[in-house]
Amino acid sequence: MRTKERDQHFLVLLAANNTIQSIAIQRKSDFFSKLYMWPASGIAAGLLVANAADIYVGRDGDGPKVTPDLLDPAFGVYRIEMPDDTQMALEDVFIQGTAGDGFFVTYTPVNPPL
Numbered sequence: 427m428r429t430k431e432r433d434q435h436f437l438v439l440l441a442a443n444n445t446i447q448s449i450a451i452q453r454k455s456d457f458f459s460k461l462y463m464w465p466a467s468g469i470a471a472g473l474l475v476a477n478a479a480d481i482y483v484g485r486d487g488d489g490p491k492v493t494p495d496l497l498d499p500a501f502g503v504y505r506i507e508m509p510d511d512t513q514m515a516l517e518d519v520f521i522q523g524t525a526g527d528g529f530f531v532t533y534t535p536v537n538p539p540l
Contacts, residue, residue, distance in 0.1 A: 434535055437469060439528035440521060446484070446491050449531055450516035457513040458533040461506040465497050466530045474530055476500070481523035485514075493522040504529075 434456070438449045449463070450456065465481055466474035482493035483504055497504060508514055513536045521529060 433532055435530070435532050437466065437528060437530050438521070439467065440481075440523055440525050443525045444522060446493055446520050446522045448517045449519045449521055449529065454515075454517045456516045456533075457536045458506075458516060459508050459513055459536050461514075461516075461519065461531065461533040463504040463529040463531050465499055465501050465504075465527070467527050469530070477523070477527035479524040479527060481521060481527050481529070484520045484522075486518035486520065491520055493520055 434453075436453070438451060441447060448454075463483070464474055465477045467477050468475040477499040479499065481497050481499075483495040483497060484491065484493035485506075495504070506514065506519065516533065
C-alpha cells in the first residue's frame with residue numbers, strides 16, 4: 427500500500443446534538459490505514475480542550491448507522507488501525523454527541539485503490 431507524504435490532522439466538531447455525522451465533512455474522498463482520534467472541542471495554546479460531555483463513535487457497514495463506542499471527555503486516544511494492505515474511508519467513521527464537542531483527528535492517508 428502506497429502512502430502519501432505525511433500524516434494529516436484536523437479538528438472535527440459536531441454540528442447538532444445527538445445527530446450522527448461523519449468525521450469527513452471536508453475529506454470525503456480520503457482513505458486511511460491508521461486513524462487516531464482524541465476527544466476535544468478545540469485547541470488552545472497548543473493543547474486540546476476537553477469535550478463537555480460524552481461522545482460516541484461508530485463505523486459504517488451493512489445496516490443502520492450506529493455509534494456504539496462511548497468515550498467520556500477524559501478518554502485517551504481512540505484508534506482504528508487497518509490490517510496490512512487494507513484501507514478505510516474517512517467518511518465511514520461516525521460521531522455523535524453534544525453540538526460543539528468533537529475530536530482532534532490524525533490519520534495516515536493512502537492512495538485510492540488502483
